Amino acid sequence: MEKKPLAKVKIRKIQKADLPACARILKSAYRRPPHQEHLAPHTARQYLEEKYQHCRQHSFVAVDNQGDVIGFQLLYISAWTSGPQAILEELAVDPKIQGQGIGKRLLDHTHHYRRSHKVKSAMLWARKDPRLLKIYRKQGYRQADDFVIMFKIF
Numbered sequence: 001m002e003k004k005p006l007a008k009v010k011i012r013k014i015q016k017a018d019l020p021a022c023a024r025i026l027k028s029a030y031r032r033p034p035h036q037e038h039l040a041p042h043t044a045r046q047y048l049e050e051k052y053q054h055c056r057q058h059s060f061v062a063v064d065n066q067g068d069v070i071g072f073q074l075l076y077i078s079a080w081t082s083g084p085q086a087i088l089e090e091l092a093v094d095p096k097i098q099g100q101g102i103g104k105r106l107l108d109h110t111h112h113y114r115r116s117h118k119v120k121s122a123m124l125w126a127r128k129d130p131r132l133l134k135i136y137r138k139q140g141y142r143q144a145d146d147f148v149i150m151f152k153i154f
């Protein structure tokens with residue numbers, strides 16, 4: 001069945017006062033597959049406060065017609081050899097309304113926004129989950145052949 005886009009969703013710049021709502025969304029969105037991460041409320045809040053410090057200039061929330069935050073993205077723009085590079089640090093949508101086009105709206109907004117900042121490329125890291133990767137592929141992102149993400153567990 002075709003999913004109906006939510007009416008009257010607005011995208012606006014993030015504010016510090018949005019962080020508690022974003023933390024609730026982050027916590028519930030990552031609790032579900034494919035992540036199944038159990039973030040404590042204070043961890044979600046701390047994570048967002050830290051990212052907010054360097055991303056706030058270029059980050060956005062999606063709000064419904066009551067002004068409630070229903071999704072957000074954190075974007076950082078960094079200088080790079082080919083010109084400014086956008087780094088998508090976080091994207092999350094309230095699980096209650098996932099699949100209704102909010103994630104796509106947020107990504108579209110980034111692409112529109114990047115023009116005014118002369119951004120030449122964009123990068124993100126995502127879980128290797130075919131369904132999740134699909135949203136990025138549809139937006140023109142491709143898996144890099146020459147880079148990997150490396151972890152070390154202490």
Ligand SMILES: CC(C)(COP(=O)(O)OP(=O)(O)OC[C@H]1O[C@@H](n2cnc3c(N)ncnc32)[C@H](O)[C@@H]1OP(=O)(O)O)[C@@H](O)C(=O)NCCC(=O)NCCS
Nearest residue numbers: 029091092093098099100101102103104126131132134135
């Ligand atoms: C990824 C995410 C932001 C998409 O938001 P959304 O509003 O549902 O996105 P849209 O409605 O615009 O697009 C739907 C697409 O998102 C992806 N998606 C949505 N829910 C998903 C889920 N539970 N698992 C994996 N992918 C999902 C799929 O590609 C889906 O397409 P499909 O319905 O044809 O399978 C949302 O699923 C989310 O918050 N996930 C948890 C956090 C996360 O993984 N963030 C990305 C980190 S790289």
